[in-house]
Amino acid sequence: MDQKLNEDNLGSMLEKEEVQLCGFKIGNGHYAVPVLDVQEVIRPQKLTPIPLAPDYIDGLINLRGQIVTAINMRKLFKLEDTPKETYMNIIVRSDDNLYSLVVDEILDVMEVPTKSFENTPDTLDLHIRGFISGVFKLKKQLLVLLNLEKIINIE
Template structure:
């Protein structure tokens, strides 16, 4: 009696799992995905679309360059080429973050290419397009013009940024 009951129970669970997996496969295929590079800056989570990020670089020595706006940190050498580095925190008018581990995302928008200094790379993930929501009206005015959307990841709110607008802001400074 007991063995019969057990077999029927395991069968039932197995069939349930299979069903679930089938359903998942369908959503995976159907849902259009967006690759994002998530990073932390001044304690908050932000993200750039994966297509804008060419490479994630560890923070290297930045040579300052005179006569430029304060949001431009300076120049770095990436495989023999000279790239500029901008301070995203300053552009987004975030409080300065001193002494944190920092990375540079080598980002590109159109023809413009520059390094963007961030605090920490969190993850590179695929996010369903449907999960990306419009930016809420409650956002700070300093940030709002650069925000492309918002989504949830692991219970945290992540702000998706528009790189093109950011570069435009730098050029306009």
């Protein structure tokens, strides 16, 4: 069953007292997606480049016979791309397709109280704001909740 987060089911997710999120870093920021959207997390894989693809598409990964499109989140957010061997791939499913979110570091799976959720601040860069569902205010940092539907369906 596809539980992908979008505007329609964000409200039902926030009706619960807590929500489970997979946390990760992109640059200096802390981001998350709902655990239900994550199929698995894998180490760096061999990429097959795609000619004429947008610069944020790193290429394709062959994951046990399934083709996965790798989306470089640093490039998508227009951050400086630092060549790292330590990046991680968060594999998410949308309909019948698999996508990899290429992130700098996996943080943890965490249960976050939904009462700490706030709408996306207007002060965020317009380009990035379009990919965000909102922000969780935690004790030590802000945790930005990404909207996978908007990341995967970029126009």
